[in-house]
Amino acid sequence: MFHDQLDANQSCPCGSGHAFRDCCERALVGVAPAPTAEALMRSRYTAFALGAIDYLIDTQAPEKRLPGEAELLAEQTQLTHWTGLTILSTRRGGPFDSTGEVAFEARFEAEGQRGMLRENSRFRRDKGRWFYVDGDVELLPG
Ligand SMILES: [Zn+2]
Numbered sequence: 001m002f003h004d005q006l007d008a009n010q011s012c013p014c015g016s017g018h019a020f021r022d023c024c025e026r027a028l029v030g031v032a033p034a035p036t037a038e039a040l041m042r043s044r045y046t047a048f049a050l051g052a053i054d055y056l057i058d059t060q061a062p063e064k065r066l067p068g069e070a071e072l073l074a075e076q077t078q079l080t081h082w083t084g085l086t087i088l089s090t091r092r093g094g095p096f097d098s099t100g101e102v103a104f105e106a107r108f109e110a111e112g113q114r115g116m117l118r119e120n121s122r123f124r125r126d127k128g129r130w131f132y133v134d135g136d137v138e139l140l141p142g
Contacts, residue, residue: 108142
């Protein structure tokens with residue numbers, strides 16, 4: 001689905017400096033689930049950037065999924081152009097932890113306006129897979 005928009009050899013939208021193929025694509029196509037909370041966060045940013053709605057829903061904690069969320073996300077990802085990600089800090093979230101937190105800033109453009117989303121996200125690991133639970137979100141002018 002997202003191959004139309006991005007060549008696997010290109011650098012990953014998450015800003016890791018690795019090729020998409022060696023980075024978030026592995027989680028997005030289901031080759032290997034994200035091993036850490038930070039990796040999941042990065043892959044979800046990339047999914048937002050590419051409009052990979054199914055992945056965003058699959059990696060959200062099941063109890064947090066809302067009816068109509070796919071439509072909402074589809075609309076949101078069409079209106080928003082994500083232009084960069086910076087990880088500010090991480091707490092726990094390693095391969096052997098059951099919870100983790102990642103603070104990040106994500107820059108975007110929407111309707112000709114630049115903005116920045118700053119979030120402290122909480123993650124949980126269930127049966128070896130990381131899920132996004134929720135976060136404290138701040139929206140700032142870009
Ligand atoms: Zn990546």
